[in-house]
Amino acid sequence: MFEALDQANAHIVAARNDPDPAVRDSVRGKRTQSPATYPRIRATLSTAMTTAVSEELAVTNPVRGYKIPKGARAKARIWTPERVAAWRERGDIPSTVMVWTVQQTGQFLDHIADDPLYALFHIIAMRGLRRGEAVGLRHADVDLTGHRLIITNQIAQHGWQPVQKKPKTGAGDRVVTLDDYSAEVLHLHLTRQATLKRLRGTAWHDTGMVFTDPGGKPLHPATVTDLFRQLADACGLPPIRLHDLRHGAASIAHAAGADIKSISTQLGHSGIAIAADTYTEVFAEVDRNTANAAARVVPRTRRPLRALPQPDNRGHLRAA
Numbered sequence: 001m002f003e004a005l006d007q008a009n010a011h012i013v014a015a016r017n018d019p020d021p022a023v024r025d026s027v028r029g030k031r032t033q034s035p036a037t038y039p040r041i042r043a044t045l046s047t048a049m050t051t052a053v054s055e056e057l058a059v060t061n062p063v064r065g066y067k068i069p070k071g072a073r074a075k076a077r078i079w080t081p082e083r084v085a086a087w088r089e090r091g092d093i094p095s096t097v098m099v100w101t102v103q104q105t106g107q108f109l110d111h112i113a114d115d116p117l118y119a120l121f122h123i124i125a126m127r128g129l130r131r132g133e134a135v136g137l138r139h140a141d142v143d144l145t146g147h148r149l150i151i152t153n154q155i156a157q158h159g160w161q162p163v164q165k166k167p168k169t170g171a172g173d174r175v176v177t178l179d180d181y182s183a184e185v186l187h188l189h190l191t192r193q194a195t196l197k198r199l200r201g202t203a204w205h206d207t208g209m210v211f212t213d214p215g216g217k218p219l220h221p222a223t224v225t226d227l228f229r230q231l232a233d234a235c236g237l238p239p240i241r242l243h244d245l246r247h248g249a250a251s252i253a254h255a256a257g258a259d260i261k262s263i264s265t266q267l268g269h270s271g272i273a274i275a276a277d278t279y280t281e282v283f284a285e286v287d288r289n290t291a292n293a294a295a296r297v298v299p300r301t302r303r304p305l306r307a308l309p310q311p312d313n314r315g316h317l318r319a320a
Contacts (some may be wrong), residue, residue: 005038010096024229028222042066076247079104079238087238098240099248102255111235117219119189120211121228121245123149127176128249128267131242132156135219136164137210144187147178151268157221172268186210 009032015023045063052058077083077095086092100108105125112118124134132154141150151174155162167173178186190210197204197216205216213219228242240248246267253263 084238093239097244097247098238099244099251100237100240102252104237105248105252108232108235108237112231115231117211117227119185120224122185123182124242124249125245126182126249126252127178128246129176130154130168130246130268131221131224133167133172135211135221135224138208139210140208142186142210144183147180147183149176149178151176155218155221160222162218162220167268169268174265174268176266
């Protein structure tokens, strides 16, 4: 059963990244099942089967002894030049979790700078909010004076129905610090929203949400996902999920010097194990860049490796 769920998850992810709009539309509103939900699914089935046995509708409960296979968490992979070339040539996507480089993220943000919802994607990319947390952000949760967001609400999607609820985990209920530029981006967004509200007058739906449709109503999470995909496609970048834009915030924070614990807190993870496991390659790429930058700090006029003796055609060593 759970193998079938894994296959269904893979199908949904592949369809979401398919260049054909009809294929993407075929999974619109469908959600992947996280392995974290598998124990609850098993428990529900076991309860149902126990009831069936007690009512003599079944002889035994086959679920009771079933062990859920342990699935490995997908590793985040970076869209390196080699992978981008393979994707353009053959459509290869190495992982279900793909992350743009910081340069690619910058290219995307520059491309959408004039979009009315630029601030939403900026905050996800730079500070790592989940989709539901960004869509569910309220005016009361924004402290521009203190440069922070108080994450206490999200808009989740149950089937197709959007529902406001608390953050995904206890760690998700957190304070996210804003850099000066991100605070300025939000300030401009809220100023424009106030102007639109004044122009709309009584037609404006005053929901208290930071990100809304043109009439003031809360955004549907799926609408935001669709818009992100359209904007990313128009930018010509390799495909990532909207959730992977949040993953990219981890690499940006690490490049700026943040440690794993700080990054986990920023993203709302319940512990550092998730970040350490998921972002192994992402962090390694940043660390290599940091090491190279450190090496360039020391001025050099000679490279020792070039001065090592080299063998001639008879195998004798000679000076380089």
